[in-house]
Amino acid sequence: MRLSCPICGERDRREFHYGGAALERPAPEAGAAAWDAYLHLRENPAGRSRELWYHESGCTAWLVVERDTVTHEIHGVTLAAGGR
Amino acid sequence: MRFSALRILSEGLTGNRGWRPHWRDPEPKSEYDIVIIGGGGHGLSTAYYLAREHGLRNVAVLEKGYLGGGNVGRNTTIVRANYFLPGNSEFYSHSLKLWEGLEQELNYNVMHSQRGLINLFHSDGQRDAFARRGNAMVNQGDDAELLDRDGVRKHLPYLDFDNIRFPVYGGLLHRRGGTARHDAVAWGYARGASDRGVDLIQNCEVTGIDIANGRVTGVQTTRGAIRARKVAIVVAGRSGQVAAMAGMRLPIESHVLQAFVTEGLKPAINHVVSFGMGHFYISQSDKGGLVFGGDLDFYPSYAQRGNLPMAEHVMEAAMTLMPMIGKAKVLRSWGGIMDMTPDGSPIIDKTETEGLFLDCGWCYGGFKAVPGSGYSFAHLIATGRHHAPAAKFRLDRFRTGAGLMDEEGTGAQHNLH
Numbered sequence: 001m002r003l004s005c006p007i008c009g010e011r012d013r014r015e016f017h018y019g020g021a022a023l024e025r026p027a028p029e030a031g032a033a034a035w036d037a038y039l040h041l042r043e044n045p046a047g048r049s050r051e052l053w054y055h056e057s058g059c060t061a062w063l064v065v066e067r068d069t070v071t072h073e074i075h076g077v078t079l080a081a082g083g084r
Numbered sequence: 085m086r087f088s089a090l091r092i093l094s095e096g097l098t099g100n101r102g103w104r105p106h107w108r109d110p111e112p113k114s115e116y117d118i119v120i121i122g123g124g125g126h127g128l129s130t131a132y133y134l135a136r137e138h139g140l141r142n143v144a145v146l147e148k149g150y151l152g153g154g155n156v157g158r159n160t161t162i163v164r165a166n167y168f169l170p171g172n173s174e175f176y177s178h179s180l181k182l183w184e185g186l187e188q189e190l191n192y193n194v195m196h197s198q199r200g201l202i203n204l205f206h207s208d209g210q211r212d213a214f215a216r217r218g219n220a221m222v223n224q225g226d227d228a229e230l231l232d233r234d235g236v237r238k239h240l241p242y243l244d245f246d247n248i249r250f251p252v253y254g255g256l257l258h259r260r261g262g263t264a265r266h267d268a269v270a271w272g273y274a275r276g277a278s279d280r281g282v283d284l285i286q287n288c289e290v291t292g293i294d295i296a297n298g299r300v301t302g303v304q305t306t307r308g309a310i311r312a313r314k315v316a317i318v319v320a321g322r323s324g325q326v327a328a329m330a331g332m333r334l335p336i337e338s339h340v341l342q343a344f345v346t347e348g349l350k351p352a353i354n355h356v357v358s359f360g361m362g363h364f365y366i367s368q369s370d371k372g373g374l375v376f377g378g379d380l381d382f383y384p385s386y387a388q389r390g391n392l393p394m395a396e397h398v399m400e401a402a403m404t405l406m407p408m409i410g411k412a413k414v415l416r417s418w419g420g421i422m423d424m425t426p427d428g429s430p431i432i433d434k435t436e437t438e439g440l441f442l443d444c445g446w447c448y449g450g451f452k453a454v455p456g457s458g459y460s461f462a463h464l465i466a467t468g469r470h471h472a473p474a475a476k477f478r479l480d481r482f483r484t485g486a487g488l489m490d491e492e493g494t495g496a497q498h499n500l501h
Contacts, residue, residue, distance in 0.1 A: 046324075
């Protein structure tokens with residue numbers, strides 16, 4: 001499995017660290033149920049998944065990776081901070 | 085059909101023509117008292133104990149593939165009770181006791197071999213941690229012996245004791261730990277359940293869970309609708325998908341764990357050896373193959389295969405610990421789907437839907453739990469009360485934060501176990 005970092009280009013899987021499902025962080029006052037969902041509950045899809053990966057041994061950017069959990073196919077990689 | 089020495093001898097002398105299938109292959113009925121989704125080790129043992137301990141025989145096990153074709157047929161077969169935290173400790177202790185009587189109970193040779201398990205340590209701090217774990221095991225009524233370096237050398241003379249990074253300081257010996265023949269465990273429970281009237285229905289995938297007024301009423305399957313008063317989900321890595329049919333999201337991510345086996349070799353490794361610092365463990369099967377594995381690949385996957393970096397890491401750890409196996413040829417590798425919870429401990433509980441029960445989250449340690457999980461889950465389904473040894477495996481512990489069982493002490497968050 002290789003990931004294409006928007007900054008560094010295509011790199012070996014070993015340069016990256018999986019950092020969990022790419023979820024919307026709730027507001028601090030969103031309540032216990034919203035925070036339980038964010039911290040613990042998962043769609044855990046068999047198929048297309050949106051995930052956070054950290055380019056640990058490269059540019060240290062956080063990436064949002066669209067990946068298929070059944071085929072390991074990568075559909076897209078964007079910078080997590082890109083939307084800001 | 086039962087096994088006996090006389091039967092095996094007489095069949096051997098008459099061309100083995102008298103053997104019959106071990107379980108019935110029935111058509112699904114339109115209604116059962118209890119439907120169990122998942123015909124793996126845990127589902128089959130649950131069905132067996134429902135019939136054996138609670139006299140509940142109007143039960144069906146629905147399996148989308150073939151019996152025992154999931155993780156119970158693709159693990160590294162280790163059986164042990166060396167847990168540390170209350171909750172896990174009493175559960176695995178109970179499960180190991182069931183293992184010790186399993187062959188007599190099932191009249192089935194599951195080849196349970198208590199060859200001893202040794203967890204190695206490589207520093208003073210690790211020695212303290214293992215001494216504490218050993219004391220917890222002894223307090224639970226199980227066995228543990230702290231070995232020093234020479235003690236380990238007597239058991240495992242072939243290790244690289246003076247490895248520059250991880251010199252062997254000693255090990256925690258758990259003599260009642262060992263291995264079992266994984267497929268036979270599934271087959272033994274399947275036969276026992278089928279003989280007691282449980283319908284084992286293969287090639288029957290559940291496609292929906294019917295709920296009315298907050299109560300489960302049955303399931304939709306690829307072989308038609310089946311009504312049921314109680315439905316039990318016990319589908320390991322697929323827990324998220326099946327629970328979604330009941331409108332639930334679970335605290336589970338499914339990850340891949342790889343394992344490897346070499347060509348058959350003469351007996352060389354007589355124990356289960358665990359090298360935690362290298363994320364590596366190994367045993368030798370009765371057929372002679374070295375069976376070993378490492379850590380998760382650490383990304384979610386349903387592919388039942390891993391990637392090469394982890395394969396390379398496992399081989400490096402093997403060579404670090406026991407260079408003597410370097411010339412063994414690896415025959416096969418495979419991956420299983422692990423239902424990982426945030427704290428690394430399992431779930432056996434009711435759900436918000438009346439009559440719907442959940443047994444999941446066994447992470448990478450489900451095989452040794454097969455008897456205990458089935459026993460405790462059957463108790464919960466039959467009586468509506470938690471079975472004492474599994475009473476702490478609650479689904480709501482993540483929401484409330486009370487009763488988390490983080491055996492590794494790394495934090496009760498996803499991706500840390």
